[in-house]
Amino acid sequence: xxxxxxxxxxxxxxxxxxxPEAMEHLLSFFRESSRHLDAKTxxxxxxxxxxxxxxxxxxxxxxxxxxxxxxxxxxVIDAILCAYPAAGLTKVVxxxxxxxxxDLSEFEPEEKEAEEEEWIDFPDPEEEVGPGWVSxxxxxxxxxxxxxxxxxKGEEIALFNADGQxxxxxxxxxxxxxxxxxxxxxxxxxxxxxHSWQFNLETGACLNQPERTVKTYQARVEDxxxxxxxx
Numbered sequence: 001x002x003x004x005x006x007x008x009x010x011x012x013x014x015x016x017x018x019x020p021e022a023m024e025h026l027l028s029f030f031r032e033s034s035r036h037l038d039a040k041t042x043x044x045x046x047x048x049x050x051x052x053x054x055x056x057x058x059x060x061x062x063x064x065x066x067x068x069x070x071x072x073x074x075x076v077i078d079a080i081l082c083a084y085p086a087a088g089l090t091k092v093v094x095x096x097x098x099x100x101x102x103d104l105s106e107f108e109p110e111e112k113e114a115e116e117e118e119w120i121d122f123p124d125p126e127e128e129v130g131p132g133w134v135s136x137x138x139x140x141x142x143x144x145x146x147x148x149x150x151x152x153k154g155e156e157i158a159l160f161n162a163d164g165q166x167x168x169x170x171x172x173x174x175x176x177x178x179x180x181x182x183x184x185x186x187x188x189x190x191x192x193x194x195h196s197w198q199f200n201l202e203t204g205a206c207l208n209q210p211e212r213t214v215k216t217y218q219a220r221v222e223d224x225x226x227x228x229x230x231x
Contacts (some may be wrong), residue, residue, distance in 0.1 A: 013196065013208060027176070039177070040069035044079045051083035051095045059098045061194075067107040068179070073099075135225040142166065142226060152230060157217060159226060160201055162188050167201035168217035168228055174206070180214065183210040 016023050016104040034042045043066035050058035051069045063076055071079075080095045088094075142161045149171050150157050156171035158181035167188070171181050178194040185191075189207070190199045204216040218229040 009143055014130055016209070018072060030120070038069075040066060040071050043069060044071055044075065047076060048083045051080050051091055052087045053092060054091045056094075056098050060102060063099060063102060064104065064107070065103060068182075073104065073107075083202040101138070129230050132229070133220070133222070133227040134230045135222075137225050139166075139221045139224050139225045139226050145185055147181045147183075147185065149179070151230065156227065159219070160185055160190065166219040166226055168219040169201060169204060170215040172214075173197060173208075174214055175210050 027203060034045075037045070043062050046062040047059065050062055050192075066079070067073070069080060076099060077096070080092055080099065083095070083210060084092050134152060136152060136157070137148055137159060142148050142159055144164055145159045146161055148159045150159060158169050158171040158179070159174060160167045160169075165188075168191075169180060171179055173180055173192045173194065175192065175195060175197050177191050180190060180192060180199070182193045184188045184193070188201050190201055192198070197212075199205065199214050200207065201216070204213045206212040206214070220227050
């Protein structure tokens, strides 16, 4: 790896490169330490810790994650206030300022209802589907460069329009479970929103962790509908 490429790595990516065994143990410990907690609780706890150590960047990351998992604005405020005994009033007030500055409109009730309506057009959740090609979304609802998430047979699947080519992967990063539908798309490469793992959407290969992959689905557009090949 060149010096320039190394300089462009995030801190976590750099440690994964130079101390892979230590990082694997550390991340395994992290995963095990919260495996009995649901995602919303885990992210609210992270909000508390970010207030105590006061990390505006961390708050901007974990507040939306908590709300994406169902936390209300009031629950986030409660989490911030819970940090008061260890953090003190100044950090609590600063954290509230970070919260107020965030654009959380997508998590407001009317926005959440609209998002839920977009989750899936068909098939009917009560209907048995597969094996074979299954229609999951109208093609005009997935513009170029955008993503949508659908649910088929109990699995969340992320759909992407990669420069006119529809791609589909399981909506869970194999690293720490982030929603890949929230990632950044550039051509056929998707970057996870949490720790910047990158995946080739056609093959599912992880570009910076070659031993890891994400499950892919064959996708096509027929009669104006996006269809997935379901086992």
